[in-house]
Amino acid sequence: MAILATAVLFSTGGAAIKATHLTGAQVSGLRSVIAALAFLALVPTARRVPSWREWLVGGSYAGALVFYALANKLTTAANTIFLQSTAPLYILFLGPWLLRERIERRDLVFLGAAAAGLSLFFLDVDAPQATAPDPLLGNLLALASGVCWALTLVGLRWLGSRGQNVSAVVAGNVVASVLCLPFVGSLAAVGAPDWIALLWLGVFQVAVAYVLLTRALRRIPAFEASILLLLEPLLNPIWAWILHGEVPGSWALAGGGILLGATIVHDRVVERRARPLEPEGTTTPRAPDRS
Numbered sequence: 001m002a003i004l005a006t007a008v009l010f011s012t013g014g015a016a017i018k019a020t021h022l023t024g025a026q027v028s029g030l031r032s033v034i035a036a037l038a039f040l041a042l043v044p045t046a047r048r049v050p051s052w053r054e055w056l057v058g059g060s061y062a063g064a065l066v067f068y069a070l071a072n073k074l075t076t077a078a079n080t081i082f083l084q085s086t087a088p089l090y091i092l093f094l095g096p097w098l099l100r101e102r103i104e105r106r107d108l109v110f111l112g113a114a115a116a117g118l119s120l121f122f123l124d125v126d127a128p129q130a131t132a133p134d135p136l137l138g139n140l141l142a143l144a145s146g147v148c149w150a151l152t153l154v155g156l157r158w159l160g161s162r163g164q165n166v167s168a169v170v171a172g173n174v175v176a177s178v179l180c181l182p183f184v185g186s187l188a189a190v191g192a193p194d195w196i197a198l199l200w201l202g203v204f205q206v207a208v209a210y211v212l213l214t215r216a217l218r219r220i221p222a223f224e225a226s227i228l229l230l231l232e233p234l235l236n237p238i239w240a241w242i243l244h245g246e247v248p249g250s251w252a253l254a255g256g257g258i259l260l261g262a263t264i265v266h267d268r269v270v271e272r273r274a275r276p277l278e279p280e281g282t283t284t285p286r287a288p289d290r291s
Contacts, residue, residue, distance in 0.1 A: 002216040003228040009209035011235035014077025015243045016201050018131050020194045024070035029180030034202025036173035042211050043166050050167040057155030058171025063148030065176045067141050075138025078237035078248035083142035085233045086118050088226045090150035110262050117258030120251040131246045160218040169210045
């Protein structure tokens with residue numbers, strides 16, 4: 001439930017970023033400052049100097065934040081979030097190597113379907129529109145965000161097994177703000193609507209979401225978390241359509257449909273194998289008492 005709530009909060013990012021009149025670098029820098037302060041206020045245990053491991057994971061998280069904001073300003077919210085969601089493909093290779101987590105055959109089937117769906121985004125690049133002026137460059141930046149996001153999920157899981165992952169979120173936002181604040185310019189040019197969107201992005205879309213995510217990753221594998229987080233790309237284009245009238249291209253919709261179907265089938269298989277059903281009225285036999 002914490003992962004699903006995280007996905008809902010994450011899904012508002014595309015529409016909120018497009019609601020500002022700022023550049024991607026400006027949004028990323030100011031959002032990260034707000035997010036770091038909010039996260040420190042919400043998580044007292046994060047009020048310490050991050051370890052080298054947390055700075056390492058924070059660096060990949062900063063890349064995911066910055067590339068995501070830049071991509072959202074250049075391509076559609078749907079393309080940005082679906083292409084960032086290629087993370088499970090990279091986790092397939094990173095998880096066993098870095099975390100020693102087994103990948104089941106059903107996961108390979110899911111990844112094949114996910115790869116087919118996500119590949120549709122590059123079959124026919126959408127024409128530029130007001131909210132997506134350079135779709136091809138935006139798509140490439142979104143792919144880079146997906147690589148960084150995969151490294152972040154694996155890293156948070158790696159740190160979570162050591163009880164250290166909370167400060168990695170702060171470290172990532174610090175790195176992102178240091179990289180982007182030189183491009184922010186004068187704060188006098190930031191209007192009230194921009195501040196409202198930035199506060200939402202920093203406090204809820206990042207800080208509160210990551211409070212939930214870092215706690216959940218102490219209990220479930222990174223690969224399973226990445227699958228549950230695929231609720232985000234399903235909701236993200238809906239918010240952009242409602243608030244900005246942004247309509248995804250036909251290939252994006254087709255890819256999203258394939259991804260949704262693969263996710264539903266995968267989760268049903270996982271649930272059935274995790275909880276085998278027993279015939280009604282039967283009970284599990286007890287071992288004889290040999291005391």
